[in-house]
Amino acid sequence: MPKPNYEFAKRQRDLVKKQKKEQKQQRKAGTQQEQPPEDPLKPPVDKTTDA
Numbered sequence: 001m002p003k004p005n006y007e008f009a010k011r012q013r014d015l016v017k018k019q020k021k022e023q024k025q026q027r028k029a030g031t032q033q034e035q036p037p038e039d040p041l042k043p044p045v046d047k048t049t050d051a
Helices: 006-034
Strands: none
Touching: none
């Protein structure tokens, strides 16, 4: 019976982990670009009134 190749298994786990981490970073970067942070001290502008 052949012995298990632990280095190969570890490398495969690390590649999957790295891929998931990169996907998560891309998702976070995408949401930050779409929605810029609003200034919490600035009141919302009401566009329906002409005052």
